[in-house]
Amino acid sequence: MTPYDAIFLALLASRCINRPQQWWLVVLAPLLSFVIGSLEPLGRLTEPLTALFAVALAPRWAPVGLLLVVPEYSSLTESIVAAAAWFLLDALFGSLLKRVNEDAVTPHLRGWPIQLLILGVLYYSFLPLVWI
Amino acid sequence: MTETKHTTPTSKQIFAEEMHFGRVALNLGFITEEELERALGAREELHAAGVDTLIGDIMLDRQLLTSAQCEQILTEQDRLLREAGLLSRVRAAPTIGLVVAGMVPVLSHMSLSSVLTWSGALLIGFAISNRSPWRWVGIGWLASIIAPGTSMASIGSSGSLLHGWRRPLGAVLLGTCLALIPLPETLHQAGPLFLLAAVVLALFRKPPTKKNTQDKNHKGEQA
Amino acid sequence: MSLFTGPLIHSGKTNRMMMTLVLVSLTPALIAAVLHYGFTAALLVICALAGTWLTELVLDRQHAFDGSALVTGLLFALLLPVSAPWWLAFLGGVLATGLGKHAFGGLGCNLFNPAALSRVILMALIPGAWFVSTAVTMDGITTASPLARESSMLAPTLAELLSGSTPGTLGQAAPLAVLAGGLLLASLRTIDWRIPLTFLAAVAFLALLLPASERIAGHAPWLLGNPLIHIIGGGTLLAAFFMLTDPVTAPFAPVGRIIFAIIAALAMMLIRYYTPYPDGAVLAILIANACVPLIDRFTLELGAAPRIKTPQSF
Numbered sequence: 001m002t003p004y005d006a007i008f009l010a011l012l013a014s015r016c017i018n019r020p021q022q023w024w025l026v027v028l029a030p031l032l033s034f035v036i037g038s039l040e041p042l043g044r045l046t047e048p049l050t051a052l053f054a055v056a057l058a059p060r061w062a063p064v065g066l067l068l069v070v071p072e073y074s075s076l077t078e079s080i081v082a083a084a085a086w087f088l089l090d091a092l093f094g095s096l097l098k099r100v101n102e103d104a105v106t107p108h109l110r111g112w113p114i115q116l117l118i119l120g121v122l123y124y125s126f127l128p129l130v131w132i
Numbered sequence: 133m134t135e136t137k138h139t140t141p142t143s144k145q146i147f148a149e150e151m152h153f154g155r156v157a158l159n160l161g162f163i164t165e166e167e168l169e170r171a172l173g174a175r176e177e178l179h180a181a182g183v184d185t186l187i188g189d190i191m192l193d194r195q196l197l198t199s200a201q202c203e204q205i206l207t208e209q210d211r212l213l214r215e216a217g218l219l220s221r222v223r224a225a226p227t228i229g230l231v232v233a234g235m236v237p238v239l240s241h242m243s244l245s246s247v248l249t250w251s252g253a254l255l256i257g258f259a260i261s262n263r264s265p266w267r268w269v270g271i272g273w274l275a276s277i278i279a280p281g282t283s284m285a286s287i288g289s290s291g292s293l294l295h296g297w298r299r300p301l302g303a304v305l306l307g308t309c310l311a312l313i314p315l316p317e318t319l320h321q322a323g324p325l326f327l328l329a330a331v332v333l334a335l336f337r338k339p340p341t342k343k344n345t346q347d348k349n350h351k352g353e354q355a
Numbered sequence: 356m357s358l359f360t361g362p363l364i365h366s367g368k369t370n371r372m373m374m375t376l377v378l379v380s381l382t383p384a385l386i387a388a389v390l391h392y393g394f395t396a397a398l399l400v401i402c403a404l405a406g407t408w409l410t411e412l413v414l415d416r417q418h419a420f421d422g423s424a425l426v427t428g429l430l431f432a433l434l435l436p437v438s439a440p441w442w443l444a445f446l447g448g449v450l451a452t453g454l455g456k457h458a459f460g461g462l463g464c465n466l467f468n469p470a471a472l473s474r475v476i477l478m479a480l481i482p483g484a485w486f487v488s489t490a491v492t493m494d495g496i497t498t499a500s501p502l503a504r505e506s507s508m509l510a511p512t513l514a515e516l517l518s519g520s521t522p523g524t525l526g527q528a529a530p531l532a533v534l535a536g537g538l539l540l541a542s543l544r545t546i547d548w549r550i551p552l553t554f555l556a557a558v559a560f561l562a563l564l565l566p567a568s569e570r571i572a573g574h575a576p577w578l579l580g581n582p583l584i585h586i587i588g589g590g591t592l593l594a595a596f597f598m599l600t601d602p603v604t605a606p607f608a609p610v611g612r613i614i615f616a617i618i619a620a621l622a623m624m625l626i627r628y629y630t631p632y633p634d635g636a637v638l639a640i641l642i643a644n645a646c647v648p649l650i651d652r653f654t655l656e657l658g659a660a661p662r663i664k665t666p667q668s669f
Contacts, residue, residue: 001240001286008322009232009239013293016228048273051285055265062265063232066289070240095648096466104460108334112228116330117458121467123323124475125641131630318480327476 003030003071003082004130008123010067010086011093015115020060027083029054029068034079037072085129093122153187156208162201163191171196230299231329233290234306238315239322240286247311249279251304253287258300265292370462374422376545380536381429381597387529392437396525399444403432406448414457423462427451430470433526433593434637443481447473466647468598471640516587526593537596546600549609550616554595557620558585568629578627585627590636594619604644611647611654618650619643 001009014023036042036050054065068086073079096118105114154168163171171190178185188205191197197205233254237247253275257268268291272284290307294300310325318324388396407428412419428448435444454476455469456462517530526533541548559582567579578584585591599605599619606615622642626635 001236005239005322008326009235012228012326013232013289016232016293047276047284048269051269051272051288054285055269055288059265062268063229063289063293066265066269066285066292067232067236070236070283070285070289091649092645095652096645099466099648101460101464104464105458106460108337109330109458111337113330113334113337114458116326116333117454118466120323120326120330121472121476121641122645123321123326124479125467125638125645127323127479128626128630128632128635128638132625318482324480 001070002130003073003078004085004127006067006071007082007086007089008119010064011089012116012119013067014061014064014090015093017061017063020058022058023061024087025057026061026065026068027087028057029065030073030079030082030086031076032057033069033071034073034076081129081132085126089122089126093119096122153205153209154191156205157191157197157201160201160205160208162205163196167191167196170194226295226299227333229293229295230303230306233293233300233303234310235322235325236286236290237307237311238320238325240283241320242286242311243281244312245279246282247308249275249282250287250290251308253282254291254294254300254304257287257291258294258297268292370418370421370423373545374426376540376543377426377597378422378429380539380545381426381433383532383536384433384526384529384593385429387532388433388525391528392525395437396528398441399435399437399439399525400429400432402441402444403435403448404428406445406450407431407452408448410449410452410457414453415461418462421462423456424452427456427469430593430597431473434470434474434524434590436524443477447477450477463603465603467644468601468604468640471598471637471644474637475641511584511588513583513587516584523588524590526590527588530587530592533592533596537592540596540600546596547602547605547609547612549612550600550605551595553613553616554599554620555586555591557617558582558591558624561620561624565624565628570631571628585624589627589634591623594623594636594640598640599643604647606647606650606654608651608654611650614650614654615643615647618646 010026014026032053033050036053037046039046042049050069051066054069055062057065068082071082073082097115100114100118102110102114109117154163154172157163158165158168171187171194174190174194175185175187178190188197188202192199192202237250240246242250253271257271260271265288268288269284271291272287275287276282276284290303291300294303319328385400389400404425405428407424408419411424418424428451431447431451432444435447451469451473455467455472456465459465537546537551540546541551562582562585563580567576571578599616606612619639619642623635623639626632626638632638
């Protein structure tokens, strides 16, 4: 899974679980994943430790943290950009959802379909991030 | 015999009526019928004079309501809208959990053996676990020991998103289908899959009706 | 206490009047494109217009004759490369109105510019229909574009850019015609002048300021420190005057609109300098549109006076 896909999947997952108070700690998941992955002595323990830390950051938001550590981050910069992108996109997505005029949206699209549409549009709009 | 015109208000009209600020204030016992009539009359007069004012502002100005009561009325309106599905901040939505989990194998570009391990881990995991993420990390670890190369974070994230027995089964079927069916390369990304999911959900969705909401409320009261 | 903030005062201009003005100001660009590219361009425009108008007629008969569908169709047509097939123009028109506008609730409720949204999604889903060559770009330009003439290492001259002799989209056939239409709209106060002015100034500033990437320095060094090329080339002018200024997808407050234009310029220049996309104007519009609710939140909380938002959509 590419970091970009993981960010968007985590964004969707974060919308179907109640947001815990310490939700923002999940931002650290990509950084932790890279740091733990770069520690050579850990060997086969790398993956379980990463997963455990991802859950420990925000247990109620474990799926989000775990999705963010699925990709292998190749550099510290990549993990920082992924964390920042997730944080920014989460804020953007939340604000866009508040702006949607649900009364005007056709009943079939209300709720999840319109959220998925917005997420799809955001995915394509921010695609150049992949190269930055 | 002349046909009588059917004048029963639709459920939408009833709901719209219930949603009015004044009606909610009345139902909550903050104002009386008489006070509501007076406020509405004042709004009509202002409207005739070319000034459009919100009924809440009139009630506040005339000290029929306090700011706290206004807040409470708005919260109640919000709750009614949510219950009717008009504002859909649906939490812990199982269908979307299923969709997210089902997308994991195709987006991870899993091999056939990895997809099988992922499916097996989800199904066996649900027999012995619940939604506890700690247990799912353990199940993922076991699966990655049995089948090296399998991402335990993928299993953990999918498992902790789902509950019941239908959702995991659905996620396994969706994940396996998406991973094994030779989809065009442009669909091997989250963006197009979101759009596709939106279209499918819109097509198969049953929009919430007033009756459903009333039934739900009634059940809630009985409980 | 949260209150509904949506249009409370009428600006005096009806939707139909505003749409007519926009259509009139787009006419020079349209005529230039048809004269430049001939029958193919006319066919693409007709198909795009048919797509948007028929969809509007089916989904919202009430607004089918106010001109908004025609504006969306025309803008989408001007974003098409001349090599695009006719069905793509039609499909894009349908998608712009159906998905870009009506999925969000119709006129005045859309979050993103419909024409830009339709183009970006179609580019991603069926790239093969847009490009003759195998190189997939988001610009819809098949051969060397004014901004991606990487193989020749030759900079396009100003005369080439202004006459539209460099290959590009229909909207790039005559930049001066687009500019004239935009200035007409700004002079009639149909659009807020702050947005195009800030956007173009920020583009020029960033063209001088941004450090070169390896990719751009190795293949198109003439793009560096050359603000004029970035303003005239690509979809910059069309975006500045006709797409970013859509009042539905722009922020309320004047300060917010300036921030919005700066974000759009920054996104476009970052895309041009550091990604393989040669233009990025359309993507920048969507990125800026996505930031609008946040911009509104911060600028309105800071006490900036909101401007009247008329319910229309390009």
